[in-house]
Amino acid sequence: MDSPAHDVLILGGGGAGLRAAIAVAQSAPELRVAVLSKVYPMRSHTVSAEGGAAGVVAKDDSLDEHAYDTISGGDWLCDQDAVESFVRAAPQELTQLEHWGCPWSRDASGHIAVRAFGGMRKMRTWFAADKTGFHLLHTLFQTTLQYDSIHRYDEWFATRLLIDDGRVQGVVAIDASTGRIQAITAHAVILCTGGCGRVFPFTTNANIKNGDGMSLAWRAGAPLKDMEFVQYHPTGLPFTGILITEAARAEGGYLINKDGYRYLQDYDLGTPQLKPVLRSMELGPRDRLSQAFVHEQAKGRTIPSPHGDIVHLDLRHLGEDVINARLPFIRELCLKYQNLDPVTELIPVRPVVHYMMGGVHTNNEGATPLPGLYAAGEVACVSINGANRLGSNSLPELLVFGARAGLAAADYARSAHPPSDHVEAQAADEIRRLHTLLHRKGGRRIADIRVRMQSAMESGAGIFRDAKTLCDAANEIAELQSADVSLDDHSLTFNTEWIAALELSFMLDVAQAIVHSALSREESRGAHQRTDFPARDDSRYLAHTLIYHRHGDAPRVDYLPVTITRWPPGQRVYGR
């Protein structure tokens, strides 16, 4: 082969992928860049982000404060050099988005308005009402349309990374609408495939969030980092798992238990005030709030519902005007999906799996240890999120690191070698594997395996875990990994079942990585709470977990020290 199909191939058309594509198109218009996505880019899950994006703009705020909030929120597992460069770049990226047309909410004078968010000591979260992700994604998508150098593969599903000669050289992907399987070669590949919430049964994440990119990279030999840190958001609607954004609490919402009592005051999160207080009570970090729920539940102070125990989120005192102006989508979601009006009624909520702090190990430029492979967005772990991401840090993260990964990949692509010959043979192998799967009969239904995986993860690797629950989950996942699935659908045209089977196998990989990483970390930190090791242990675990795939064997775990620059590990203090 002489030259690859593309210079830079981006997997994923969410916020990270599109930002990367624009970065390449603007900085290197001569490069052929492509965005390959299993859904049309504007359907990507970035679209459902509600609350906002953090970036320092207010006069009384500073970059150091944003960095400190992020680091303490992440229970000192963040790489501080990464955080420092992230907080510096965030406001610029958000302004860039404004220039591209994002309808950020404004104050009366026409300047950007900011709101409070959990774990942040200053108001620094930019928002577009409560549809921030929607506006961000559509702005990015519409902006990409002006660049003719960006080629799109819409509704193509990547199944494997092509790697030879020690470097990543492209992917194999299925064109969903025709079922054609094709090798798409490229000098550099950027993974922007998002998170993996669907590994759990109850999640805010869309159907497409299956950890595909994590598994693709893992199978190709790249390590996954900090996979034991799964964020539970404290306020999801029961049954649907639809998110009620933290902005609802930032605007002044209360969390109350069955007695109407603001129970967070019992968990060292401050004392209740009428108005929201930053870094206190309802504006504490997500890990602590979700853990408080479990304690309340143990005390019998939650409320039973057909879909598990709940507490209430009370917005009634905010009044209709504030709710309509600042939380219109929340009202719409409650009315449409829960049949209740938050203006007059209490919203039932419970903790829900929301975000993956871990991901493919990258450096500050978005490069993974595999030459030619980059990653950005939720699929990646830089890490700025540490053991617990602060709300509204993820959208700026995908902009900052999406752009950087784009630039780094473009640089790399300019000097890369043409694809090697083995790549074709690899693609042929993959095509055979996919066809075998397509025609498989007589195994278990996809949904059965999926449900079992999800319940194993919930009971084994939930908000609180211990060695026993994790071992059980590990065994169950291993068993499910060896099970054969069968398909009802053997056709090539838009075969969603075929794709679901592949997604299931990606999810099982991710589940395995989560469970084994969690088993190996014998301490409690941020979102990883081991009841058998309830304390943080900086002497052993001020380090990132790196987990490696081993074919047919349990994964290998390694540790990488956290980078500390200016903020030595300390106590996480909220509400005091």
Next chain:
Amino acid sequence: MTSHSGYTLHHPQWLRRRVSTWWWLSRWRYFKFILREITSVFVAAAVVLLLLYVAALRRGPDALIAFQSWLSRPPILAASAVVFFFTLIHSITWFNLAPKAMKVRLGNIPVPPALIAAGHYFAWLVISLALAWIILTGG
């Protein structure tokens, strides 16, 4: 792979459905729309009548009298009533749609749609009254 006549491997074979000739009967709202569109025929008829009137006026007093007596024959009168009726419907539906097209602002305050429609009706009334005045006093 089971192959079907017409299906070629990896080539999309989209199903294209035709719009039925009777699509406008399938929904009440479509039907209302077609009604509104059809009323424009009557608006045209009113215009034709007016043009005939002007033509008769140009040909002199005799032609005018002949035309007017033709107009007052019962079947023509009935037809005129029908034309008037549909022209009225057309105008009303038209004015009701006007606020959609016109976003008027007074200073920084958007004018509510109902007020825009009301403005149209008011203008209509004023013009009609003016015409009536000219015809009744001048004629």
Next chain:
Amino acid sequence: MPELVNLEVFRYSPEHTPEPRFQKFQVPYNKEWVVLDALNYIKDRTDGSLSFRWSCRMGICGSCGVLINGEPKLSCATFLPSKSSKPIRIEPLRHFPVIRDLIVHIGDFMTKLKKVKPWIIRTNESPLSEGEFLQTPDEMERYHQFSHCINCMLCYAACPIYGLDPLFAGPAAIALAQRYNNDSRDQGAARRMPILSSHDGIWACTFVGECTQVCPKHVDPAAAIQQYKLTAALHSLKSVIAPRGAA
């Protein structure tokens, strides 16, 4: 015995069911279920080959539009009707070619969207270091509604003009063009005009108004089109009266 709901789902597969037909399914009634949950129940338990698109299940990604009893709807935002004696009929969106079962091809829209240039066009760039463009809440209000389009294609399925004249740019594309035209930061209205005011732009629209009726996000594309008709008409009037001055 739990209460059951009957569904009639449109099936088409070029490889296996080249003659389209309706297939009957029964699912348990559950008051919390939307139509999408029923489809997923079928896919998970009875027939894994039933094909449809979905993702967010919260009415924001725009994937899951279908016809439910003839009405274009988001299947994730439409509850299962209880005690309906008549089966619920689920079909792919009207006016689009069907790829498979409930999945339609929307490439036509994607092409048209690009043509109306839905991005900020500036004649004078201003550097990021100068900060954001100022925009008062009131200026934002002028385009905000049109920015809520989730590209769900329900309006195209509702628009008979699009059905009869596939060249018509269509409601959502025009609304999105108008979203940028009305944005105080944009200076590209003149560049969008040739496309918008062409025969297949706004003038193809005869104002059926169905697009606005079915839009799940209250975008009101009909208003966008009518507004633009006025703009375009005034523009051509101006260019007749003052051929040079009219910009």
